[in-house]
Amino acid sequence: MPQRTVLVVLFDGVQSLDVSGPxxxxxxxxxxxxxxxxxxxxxxxxxxxxxxSGLTLVPDETLTGTPRPHTLLVPGGQGTRTPDPRLTAWxxxxxxxxxxxxxxxxxxxxxxxxxxxxxxxxxxxWAYCDTLxxxxxxxxxxxxxxxxxxxxxxxxxxxxxGIDLALALVEEDLGRDVALIVARHxxxxxxxxxxxxxxxxxxxxxxxxxxPLRDVQQWITEHPAGDLSVESLAERARLSPRHFARAxxxxxGMTPGRYVDRVRLEHARRLLEDTGDGVEEISRASGYGTxxxxxxxFLKALGAAPxxxxxxxxPAPAR
Numbered sequence: 406m407p408q409r410t411v412l413v414v415l416f417d418g419v420q421s422l423d424v425s426g427p428x429x430x431x432x433x434x435x436x437x438x439x440x441x442x443x444x445x446x447x448x449x450x451x452x453x454x455x456x457x458s459g460l461t462l463v464p465d466e467t468l469t470g471t472p473r474p475h476t477l478l479v480p481g482g483q484g485t486r487t488p489d490p491r492l493t494a495w496x497x498x499x500x501x502x503x504x505x506x507x508x509x510x511x512x513x514x515x516x517x518x519x520x521x522x523x524x525x526x527x528x529x530x531w532a533y534c535d536t537l538x539x540x541x542x543x544x545x546x547x548x549x550x551x552x553x554x555x556x557x558x559x560x561x562x563x564x565x566x567g568i569d570l571a572l573a574l575v576e577e578d579l580g581r582d583v584a585l586i587v588a589r590h591x592x593x594x595x596x597x598x599x600x601x602x603x604x605x606x607x608x609x610x611x612x613x614x615x616x617p618l619r620d621v622q623q624w625i626t627e628h629p630a631g632d633l634s635v636e637s638l639a640e641r642a643r644l645s646p647r648h649f650a651r652a653x654x655x656x657x658g659m660t661p662g663r664y665v666d667r668v669r670l671e672h673a674r675r676l677l678e679d680t681g682d683g684v685e686e687i688s689r690a691s692g693y694g695t696x697x698x699x700x701x702x703f704l705k706a707l708g709a710a711p712x713x714x715x716x717x718x719x720p721a722p723a724r
Contacts, residue, residue, distance in 0.1 A: 408441060408443050409441065409476060410442075410443045410445060410472070410474040411428075411431050411443070411474065412445050412446075412447060412476070412477050412478065413427070413480065414446075414447065414448075414478065414496075414515075415446050415447065415448040415464045416448060416449070416454055416482075416488075416489060416492055418456070419456050419480050419484055420457055420458075420480055420481050420482035420483075421460050422565070423481050423510050424462065424480050426564070426568040426571065427507075427509065427567045427568065427571035428444055428446075429568075430571035430572055430575060430587055430591070431575065432444055434578075434583055434584075434587050437579075437586050438579055445465045445466065445471065446464045446466075447465060447466045447467060447468045448467065448468065449468050449489060449491045449492050451464060451466060451470075452464075456482065457482045457483040457484070468492075468495050468499075469495070473502045473503065474503055474504075475503070475504045476505040476506075476507060477499070477500060477503035477505070477506050477507065478508075478509065479496070479507065479509070479512035479513075481508070481510030481512040481513070481515075481529070481530065485515050486511075486514075488515055496515060496518075496521065497519040497520060497521070500519055505557050506558045506559070507559045507560075507561075507570065507574070508529070508559070509561050509564075509567035510529060510561065510563045510566075511529055511533050512529075513527055513528070513529040513533075513560045514533065514536075517540070522543075522544045522560070523541070523543040523544060525556070526546075526555045527545070527553055527558070527560040528546065528551075528552065528553045528560050529546070530562055530563035530564075531548055531562065535548075550562070551569055552566055552570040559574070572584050572587065572588055614656055615652070615656065617643060617644070618653055618657070621638050621653070622657070625664065626668055629668055629669045629690070629691050629692045630690055630691060630692040631692070633665045635661050638653075666702070669691045669702070670702055670703070673687055673688070673691035673711070677714055678715075684699070684712060684715075688711075699711055
């Protein structure tokens with residue numbers, strides 16, 4: 406199996422976790438399967454860089470002296486707000502030569518400035534998706550998923566999603582077993598699917614200001630298999646169904662039904678990923694009632710049936 410060079414670009418103001426997360430994944434894969442990855446770091450002039458958190462990183466080499474990498478990884482960070490024009494010029498010239506082009510978080514902004522995302526679908530940290538779309542209208546910016554693949558170009562959302570994407574690349578290169586070993590060593594999921602939302606149900610919705618509505622939100626999370634009809638939830642909040650539905654949407658940013666759908670989907674996914682429980686049991690525990698109802702929800706939200714989701718993303722064998 407040929408060795409793949411992974412070149413990580415460094416610059417002042419880089420986010421340290423955008424660098425160290427993927428580096429640990431590829432280094433771990435190299436430990437499991439020696440000779441498969443060679444990880445290198447480089448800055449424009451080869452000088453040390455200071456990360457946004459104050460750490461100093463010493464690159465292996467200068468960008469101008471690096472051979473063409475298999476995987477070119479561009480992290481994000483505060484330094485992407487006013488990018489070094491020398492770095493942008495280097496990416497514009499050398500980015501197309503990489504077999505695989507990867508960005509983490511706002512590293513997508515650097516790729517966009519270099520013209521490497523034009524005509525492609527991409528994502529970045531949720532807080533910068535609007536900026537990316539506004540400044541680069543030729544890019545189809547998708548703010549929802551944690552990472553996106555468009556041909557040989559991969560873009561990911563904030564910080565830890567870089568680990569998810571790196572694990573996905575290792576699985577693509579070396580197989581599921583190696584990716585699973587690395588994930589277990591790092592104490593993370595094998596990998597979250599790329600179309601997983603950047604926010605959990607609880608983070609996607611705003612926290613209600615009023616205590617009765619906050620209590621209802623918490624109750625939904627803790628009882629996904631309960632009676633979560635608007636009438637039942639309104640009674641719990643001591644409001645009329647109409648008043649409850651209007652207040653819930655005003656304070657959380659989504660309807661009660663939408664919030665319940667997200668909580669149930671998230672609960673079912675966790676059970677599929679973390680347990681060996683059967684699909685029928687999980688469908689009841691998650692409030693779907695029947696496997697067919699859960700299957701329809703998964704296909705609509707994720708484009709994959711529960712069994713396929715488990716096969717691809719669960720480290721635990723199904724029984």
